[in-house]
Amino acid sequence: MCPTTIPEEEHAHPGNTGCPGCGANLVMRYLLKGLGERTVISIPACCWAVMPGYYPSHCLKVPMVYCAFEATGASISGIRAALDVRGEEDVTVVGFAGDGGTVDIGLQALSGAAERETDAIYVMYDNEAYMNTGIQRSGSTPWGAWTTTTPVGPTKDYKREPKKDIMAIMRAHGVPYAATVSVSHPEDFVKKARKARDISGFRFIHALSPCPPGWRLNPMKTIEVARSAVNTRVFPLYEVEGGRVNITRKVKGRPVAEYLSMQGRFSHLTEEEVAAIQRTVDQAWSVLEREAEACDDRS
Numbered sequence: 001m002c003p004t005t006i007p008e009e010e011h012a013h014p015g016n017t018g019c020p021g022c023g024a025n026l027v028m029r030y031l032l033k034g035l036g037e038r039t040v041i042s043i044p045a046c047c048w049a050v051m052p053g054y055y056p057s058h059c060l061k062v063p064m065v066y067c068a069f070e071a072t073g074a075s076i077s078g079i080r081a082a083l084d085v086r087g088e089e090d091v092t093v094v095g096f097a098g099d100g101g102t103v104d105i106g107l108q109a110l111s112g113a114a115e116r117e118t119d120a121i122y123v124m125y126d127n128e129a130y131m132n133t134g135i136q137r138s139g140s141t142p143w144g145a146w147t148t149t150t151p152v153g154p155t156k157d158y159k160r161e162p163k164k165d166i167m168a169i170m171r172a173h174g175v176p177y178a179a180t181v182s183v184s185h186p187e188d189f190v191k192k193a194r195k196a197r198d199i200s201g202f203r204f205i206h207a208l209s210p211c212p213p214g215w216r217l218n219p220m221k222t223i224e225v226a227r228s229a230v231n232t233r234v235f236p237l238y239e240v241e242g243g244r245v246n247i248t249r250k251v252k253g254r255p256v257a258e259y260l261s262m263q264g265r266f267s268h269l270t271e272e273e274v275a276a277i278q279r280t281v282d283q284a285w286s287v288l289e290r291e292a293e294a295c296d297d298r299s
C-alpha cells in the first residue's frame with residue numbers, strides 16, 4: 001500500500017446535501033483531517049451552512065455554530081473567549097466562510113478579529129461567487145467570468161473587475177500565518193492545516209474550491225481543474241509565516257488557456273482576453289517569486 005501523510009480518521013460522516021463534485025466538501029474534509037477532533041467551527045450563511053443538514057442527522061462530528069453572514073470574525077473571537085474562560089485552551093477555533101462572506105460582507109469582522117490577534121483559524125473556501133443564492137458575482141470572482149449578475153451577451157457585462165487579493169489584505173494585517181491550499185494537493189493542505197493549528201494568534205487559510213454548477217464544470221473534473229489552477233499559476237500554493245514567503249509548489253506554468261477552457265464560465269472569452277489574463281497571472285507569479293527569493297536571501 002502507498003504510504004501517505006494524510007490521516008485516515010474522518011471527522012465528518014459520509015453524505016451531505018452538497019452537489020456532486022463539490023470542492024468545498026473536500027476543503028472541510030482535509031481541513032478536519034489536519035486539525036483533528038478538538039475543533040469548534042463557526043459557519044456563516046453559505047453553502048456549507050446548509051450542507052451538514054440538521055442536528056442530530058448532521059454530517060460534522062465536531063461542534064458547529066451557525067453565525068450571521070457578516071459575523072464570522074466576531075463569532076470566532078467570542079467562541080475563543082468563552083473557551084478560554086472554561087480553560088479549554090487546547091480546542092482549535094475555526095471560522096469557515098465562503099468568499100462572499102469573507103472578502104465582501106464579512107471583511108469588517110475578519111479585519112477586527114485579525115487586528116485583535118484572536119487565537120483562531122479563519123478558512124475561506126473560495127468558489128469565486130455567491131453560490132448558495134444562485135451564482136451572483138463576489139469580490140473574489142475573477143476577471144472575465146460569467147455569473148448570473150455578470151451575464152454574457154452583446155453588452156459584454158461579464159466580470160470586469162479583478163479578483164480581490166485576500167491574501168494581500170491578510171498579510172497587511174501582519175497575521176503570523178497565512179496560506180493558500182487546493183483540494184488537488186491534499187498532503188500540502190493537511191500539512192498547512194496542522195501548521196496553522198500549532199501556531200498561536202490569528203491564522204488565515206485561502207482554499208480554492210471548484211464549484212461544478214457555478215463554474216459550468218463537469219463534476220468529474222473538480223480535482224483536475226483545481227490541479228490546473230495550481231499548474232497554470234492561476235492559484236499559486238504558498239504560505240507566509242512571520243512575514244516570510246514560501247512557495248510550496250514551484251511549477252513551470254502551463255498556459256492559463258488550459259484552465260479556462262475546462263469551465264463554461266469562461267467560454268465566451270476571446271483570444272486577446274485570454275492573453276490578457278495570462279499576462280496578469282505571469283505578473284502576479286513574478287511578484288510572488290521575487291518576494292520568496294528576497295526571503296531566501298535574508299536567511
Ligand SMILES: Cc1ncc(C[n+]2csc(CCOP(=O)(O)OP(=O)(O)O)c2C)c(N)n1
Pocket residue numbers: 045046047048069070097098099100101102127129130131132133138
Ligand atoms: C445579511 C445577509 N445577506 C444575504 C444573505 C443571503 N445569503 C445566504 S448565503 C449567501 C451567499 C454566500 O456566498 P459565499 O459566502 O461566497 O458562500 P457560497 O454560497 O458560495 O458557499 C447569501 C447572499 C444572508 N443570509 N444574510
Ligand code: SF4
Pocket residue numbers: 017018019020021022023024025047051127131132210211212213214
Ligand atoms: S453550489 Fe457549489 S459550493 Fe455549493 S454545494 Fe454545490 S458545488 Fe458545492
Ligand SMILES: [Mg+2]
Pocket residue numbers: 098099100125126127128129130131138
Ligand atoms: Mg462563494
